[in-house]
Amino acid sequence: MQTAVRQQGKRDGEPVRDFQKRVKETMTALATQYSRADVERVVRDVLLKHLGRNGATVRPKPNPLVVNISARHVHLSQEHLEILFGKGAELTVFRWLYQEGYFAAEQTVAVVGPRRRMLPSVRVLGPCRGDSQVELAFTDAISLGIDAPVRISGDHRDTPGCVLVGPKGVVELQRGVIRAMRHVHMGPADLEYYGVENGDVMHLRVESPGCTTVLEDIVVRGGEKIKLEVHLDTDEGNAINLDQATKVELYRPEKCRCSSGQ
């Protein structure tokens, strides 16, 4: 094969048309002379050499890792939206979020805890959902006097409630106040690249001045048409000084290799 390839070079004084004809003939000869496996092997070798790698596989380039703080917010069912903002009310877009189709709405509500402590203006996120949910950082929950458990969004078993106040009405939520568990949204290509499945946990290492930290228990939330994005809450983001971060890295925790298996 090397001989055939070497012959492709244009010879001195050779007319361009002759050269093109000869290349065509050579390519035809190559196509019949070498199997698909041969060609694939050569292409792979060239690629590996080009990329300066010795590994047996070429991993696809990952999507850019985005780490965002998800500040306290409320999700509303359509029913609750209409109680709080009036019959026929619809959410209107204040700002589009990184994930396509999701937005911070212009609407805000007051979140009231026991002993009438409250957060006066908590942003509603759209679109509406089946069940209303209030996502708070621990600092918010403590200031409201609510003992909010760490939960994956949508898991409302044994969660406390609160009172929501809008311009047209009041909703007493029986449950659904949580501190959202830190998580990473991934599309199919990201799941494959990191070698994880929905529900797995990962580590996120963040380098920032004076606050370099590894956050464990980052839950993988996979889905179609999802962009790679880590969501932390404001407590976590502030603790690691995310605004000043110079490097973020997401990886699978090392499995324990000790013989006792502990």
Ligand SMILES: [Zn+2]
């Ligand atoms: Zn999220």
